Amino acid sequence: MIDTHSQHQVILTGNGLTAQIMALCLYHAGCNVLWLAGKPMAGQEKTAPDNRTTTIHQAGMKMLDALGITPLLASPAWPINRILVSDRPADDRISGQKKDVYKTDWPMDWHHDQPMAHVVLNHDLQQACNILIDRYQIHPKQVNITTINKTGRRLVIDSDGTEYPFDLLVICAGGRTKLIGQAGFRKISQKAGQTALVGMLASSTPTEHTAYQRFLAEGPLALMAMDDRHFSLVWTVSDQSADRLMALDLPELDSELNRQFGEQAGQLRFCAPPLRWPLSPHYVRKIAKDGIVLAGDSAHGLHPLAGMGLNLGLADAACLLDCLMQARKRGLTPAHISICDRYQAQRQAEILALSATTQLLNRWFSRPEGLVRMVGGVGMSLVGRSVIMGQLKQLAMGGRLSRPQLFSGKLPQ
Numbered sequence: 001m002i003d004t005h006s007q008h009q010v011i012l013t014g015n016g017l018t019a020q021i022m023a024l025c026l027y028h029a030g031c032n033v034l035w036l037a038g039k040p041m042a043g044q045e046k047t048a049p050d051n052r053t054t055t056i057h058q059a060g061m062k063m064l065d066a067l068g069i070t071p072l073l074a075s076p077a078w079p080i081n082r083i084l085v086s087d088r089p090a091d092d093r094i095s096g097q098k099k100d101v102y103k104t105d106w107p108m109d110w111h112h113d114q115p116m117a118h119v120v121l122n123h124d125l126q127q128a129c130n131i132l133i134d135r136y137q138i139h140p141k142q143v144n145i146t147t148i149n150k151t152g153r154r155l156v157i158d159s160d161g162t163e164y165p166f167d168l169l170v171i172c173a174g175g176r177t178k179l180i181g182q183a184g185f186r187k188i189s190q191k192a193g194q195t196a197l198v199g200m201l202a203s204s205t206p207t208e209h210t211a212y213q214r215f216l217a218e219g220p221l222a223l224m225a226m227d228d229r230h231f232s233l234v235w236t237v238s239d240q241s242a243d244r245l246m247a248l249d250l251p252e253l254d255s256e257l258n259r260q261f262g263e264q265a266g267q268l269r270f271c272a273p274p275l276r277w278p279l280s281p282h283y284v285r286k287i288a289k290d291g292i293v294l295a296g297d298s299a300h301g302l303h304p305l306a307g308m309g310l311n312l313g314l315a316d317a318a319c320l321l322d323c324l325m326q327a328r329k330r331g332l333t334p335a336h337i338s339i340c341d342r343y344q345a346q347r348q349a350e351i352l353a354l355s356a357t358t359q360l361l362n363r364w365f366s367r368p369e370g371l372v373r374m375v376g377g378v379g380m381s382l383v384g385r386s387v388i389m390g391q392l393k394q395l396a397m398g399g400r401l402s403r404p405q406l407f408s409g410k411l412p413q
């Protein structure tokens with residue numbers, strides 16, 4: 001059966017945050033869009049409380065403002081004005097073993113009067129996008145694409161056998177979808193046997209708009225202020241340690257966390273058992289060809305240490321909007337080859353830079369005690385601190401390599 005209702009020029013797939021934001025961008029591009037959002041996966045339809053947060057950099061916040069998302073957030077985005085980074089375990093200082101080498105527990109500390117980033121609840125962001133999606137009468141179809149046909153007439157086929165022709169296919173279906181390979185893209189796995197424990201923490205002292213990142217032997221432990229008394233936690237550990245930690249009861253887990261993080265942010269307490277998130281970072285060198293573009297986690301899977309995954313997805317959506325608008329001005333349709341070429345050219349450098357930086361930071365500093373970690377520590381203390389500080393600061397503020405119009409807070413005309 002062929003879907004003959006209309007000639008859909010652009011087909012969008014996926015139902016995560018990238019797909020929602022992409023749908024809004026495609027709406028502003030004035031494209032004729034069919035959104036095949038997929039069926040909720042087993043467990044997705046449950047309404048379990050979701051306290052996961054996303055840190056959005058400064059440029060990304062301008063984009064959310066321009067799209068009209070920010071005023072619709074149920075709770076305001078929490079500004080981050082200070083970032084502290086440490087490359088050493090808290091108990092090094094307590095035991096005094098390395099006092100002579102380590103003068104301070106947080107060697108990198110930078111502060112800005114203007115917020116460097118904002119922390120937003122994922123759930124609030126999804127709800128805000130949904131309000132606009134309803135307002136613009138965008139109607140996602142709950143069908144899964146099963147097949148992509150690139151030879152002859154370009155079309156996708158859903159699980160019922162319905163065929164949908166496309167001029168441009170935008171895949172925002174996460175990092176695990178088989179559609180990436182089916183569309184002819186090659187995903188390189190950077191998996192390192194790490195799991196993130198993700199949760200919400202209450203603090204005994206005010207959070208003071210601060211984000212912390214402590215690089216420990218098994219991975220970074222990150223805390224982001226999400227309101228005056230709560231932090232959002234992303235604690236990267238080995239898969240084996242995740243098993244051990246998840247078996248602890250909450251008071252035991254609290255003391256393990258406080259021992260590993262130290263006292264800088266007051267006494268920390270889990271508000272609920274953490275979620276367990278196996279980490280599968282990946283890299284895709286080419287993300288656009290033959291009328292198909294990848295965006296969001298389908299195009300790049302970063303280690304969460306920099307809090308940049310969704311920020312890159314925002315840049316993907318904003319860049320594709322720029323490409324479509326430029327093509328339109330020249331009288332070209334979304335089928336034109338220049339769109340994929342331009343999108344690939346605009347996204348490649350930033351994705352490569354961020355994948356490399358996050359991989360390097362994760363592997364360099366998150367090593368068991370020993371030579372490599374010592375070298376890492378000395379490098380951070382004496383040689384590389386300003387370089388790494390510059391990198392992390394750029395990560396926090398965003399928009400270094402990518403300058404789509406929406407990142408300056410304007411919808412492209």
Ligand SMILES: Cc1cc2nc3c(=O)[nH]c(=O)nc-3n(C[C@H](O)[C@H](O)[C@H](O)COP(=O)(O)OP(=O)(O)OC[C@H]3O[C@@H](n4cnc5c(N)ncnc54)[C@H](O)[C@@H]3O)c2cc1C
Pocket residue numbers: 013014015016017018019036037038039041053054055056143144145146172173174175177178179196198234277295296297298304306307308309310311312313
């Ligand atoms: C622990 C952790 C903390 C993070 N913190 C931050 C942060 O602070 N800041 C930040 O910017 N990023 C952060 N990230 C990254 C960010 O969460 C992701 O980059 C982002 O959620 C990716 O969204 P997505 O829509 O691209 O993919 P996903 O969220 O994976 O959504 C893709 C959706 O598509 C659906 N789908 C799959 N196959 C099909 C199909 N065939 N048809 C239709 N639909 C399909 C899937 O079911 C899924 O729901 C973090 C990630 C982790 C793991």
